[in-house]
Amino acid sequence: MEQPPGGRRRGLVSSLALGQRSCEVTLDEERGLLAWRGGGENCFVPTSEIIAVEETDLNKKQHNSGKWQKMAKPHAFTVYYVKKARNHRWRCSDVTFWCVDEQLCNQWIQALKELLELQKARPKQLLVYINPYGGKRQGKRIYEQKVAPLFSLASISTDVFITERANHAKDNLFEVNINKYDGVVCVGGDGMFSEVMHGLIGRMQKDSGIDQNNPKAPLVQCNIRIGIIPAGSTDCICYSTVGISDPVTSALHIIVGDSQPLDVSSVHHNNTFLKYTVSLLGYGFYGDILKDSEKKRWMGPMRYDYSGFKTFLSHHCYEGTISFQPAKHTLGSPRDKDSCRTGCHICRQSEQQLAEQRKKCGLKHEEDEEEWKVIKGKFLAINVVNMSCACPRSPKGLSPAAHLADGSADLILVRKCSRFDFLSLTSHL
Numbered sequence: 326m327e328q329p330p331g332g333r334r335r336g337l338v339s340s341l342a343l344g345q346r347s348c349e350v351t352l353d354e355e356r357g358l359l360a361w362r363g364g365g366e367n368c369f370v371p372t373s374e375i376i377a378v379e380e381t382d383l384n385k386k387q388h389n390s391g392k393w394q395k396m397a398k399p400h401a402f403t404v405y406y407v408k409k410a411r412n413h414r415w416r417c418s419d420v421t422f423w424c425v426d427e428q429l430c431n432q433w434i435q436a437l438k439e440l441l442e443l444q445k446a447r448p449k450q451l452l453v454y455i456n457p458y459g460g461k462r463q464g465k466r467i468y469e470q471k472v473a474p475l476f477s478l479a480s481i482s483t484d485v486f487i488t489e490r491a492n493h494a495k496d497n498l499f500e501v502n503i504n505k506y507d508g509v510v511c512v513g514g515d516g517m518f519s520e521v522m523h524g525l526i527g528r529m530q531k532d533s534g535i536d537q538n539n540p541k542a543p544l545v546q547c548n549i550r551i552g553i554i555p556a557g558s559t560d561c562i563c564y565s566t567v568g569i570s571d572p573v574t575s576a577l578h579i580i581v582g583d584s585q586p587l588d589v590s591s592v593h594h595n596n597t598f599l600k601y602t603v604s605l606l607g608y609g610f611y612g613d614i615l616k617d618s619e620k621k622r623w624m625g626p627m628r629y630d631y632s633g634f635k636t637f638l639s640h641h642c643y644e645g646t647i648s649f650q651p652a653k654h655t656l657g658s659p660r661d662k663d664s665c666r667t668g669c670h671i672c673r674q675s676e677q678q679l680a681e682q683r684k685k686c687g688l689k690h691e692e693d694e695e696e697w698k699v700i701k702g703k704f705l706a707i708n709v710v711n712m713s714c715a716c717p718r719s720p721k722g723l724s725p726a727a728h729l730a731d732g733s734a735d736l737i738l739v740r741k742c743s744r745f746d747f748l749s750l751t752s753h754l
């Protein structure tokens with residue numbers, strides 16, 4: 326073990342057994358890397374992607390072969406880590422190292438546990454809301470079989486609340502001792518996320534005496550993160566932020582403390598607050614689909630196809646006036662060729678830019694100083710999107726280059742046109 330001046334441990338290097346071969350295992354604290362080499366293979370795991378480390382239960386491990394067999398009393402530890410597969414899919418993998426003595430084994434376990442303790446963004450206590458009726462009604466099973474074992478492995482304690490009605494989670498968020506939690510997890514679809522978001526934002530404003538009905542009131546920022554375990558019909562918010570709709574991938578992102586800020590838009594009518602949205606605000610075609618599909622919940626995810634087809638045939642158009650302020654400070658444009666993907670550099674830059682702006686002038690924006698543009702006409706669809714709105718059915722989304730947390734939304738107006746033209750537009754989505 327290296328001991329630099331000052332006595333602080335900078336890492337460990339040991340010769341340990343891995344299966345039947347001996348390998349050099351290095352824990353480089355400064356670079357945040359666990360690496361092992363043996364049999365011509367080099368493996369690296371960033372310590373930020375280690376899920377847990379445990380002393381290996383030798384009764385469970387098959388140990389009737391291998392190098393460690395020569396050890397009088399074998400000791401081993403297992404490291405569980407994130408393995409990144411294709412298409413943004415994450416899996417939990419593990420590796421077991423055998424040590425010559427108990428002291429060395431404990432030294433490794435302690436060093437790795439200390440490093441995990443330093444990962445301050447990781448949650449320790451979560452509040453979980455499960456919608457048992459979302460999507461294909463698999464929320465409870467998905468949570469219990471795929472997510473809870475991972476949270477328990479990562480030593481995350483949870484309070485689990487299974488909803489019994491719509492708005493149950495939202496109402497509960499106004500009552501719970503929210504400061505006890507590092508995050509709220511919703512197991513369900515976009516509707517369930519929306520409920521939890523309304524509950525959290527609403528609770529913050531209520532506690533701070535802010536009137537949500539006032540569209541110009543500077544909202545108090547919500548610092549509690551929301552995690553989504555996809556178990557809904559479209560799971561667009563999960564897909565657009567994580568890049569895949571997969572419960573295990575989402576659970577692992579939550580465990581390692583990943584976060585992604587989002588823009589939230591509010592909808593007001595005559596000084597009355599109606600809704601917040603982070604994805605799609607649709608009037609006309611998409612609004613009508615959502616309204617109709619709500620009445621057909623019994624159909625399951627199929628309801629969107631049914632309502633979509635029905636709304637397309639009705640070909641309703643809406644006459645109105647749209648006023649908007651063109652975004653001036655954004656890094657991307659809705660017409661950019663590159664789609665917004667997980668880990669998108671424009672989203673990262675935009676986030677920094679907004680954070681700097683917020684430092685200077687808080688959440689206040691330059692609304693009053695900027696000019697408004699007005700468009701009048703007959704429209705088939707009026708959409709405002711804060712994110713690409715990609716989902717498994719539409720992997721590019723409604724607005725592929727809409728970036729996360731850039732402080733702007735894409736406005737998509739579809740003027741009255743023939744059914745044929747509208748069909749060719751929607752078939753591109």
Ligand SMILES: Nc1ncnc2c1ncn2[C@@H]1O[C@H](COP(=O)(O)OP(=O)(O)OP(=O)(O)O)[C@@H](O)[C@H]1O
Pocket residue numbers: 455456457458459460461488489490491492493512513514515516517518520556557558559560561
């Ligand atoms: N126990 C419950 N019974 C009935 N409705 C519920 C219950 N819990 C939550 N809800 C409501 O169900 C609605 C839909 O849930 P959810 O978003 O999880 O699934 P989905 O609609 O199938 O998926 P998506 O929103 O991704 O299309 C939410 O708006 C939520 O308010």
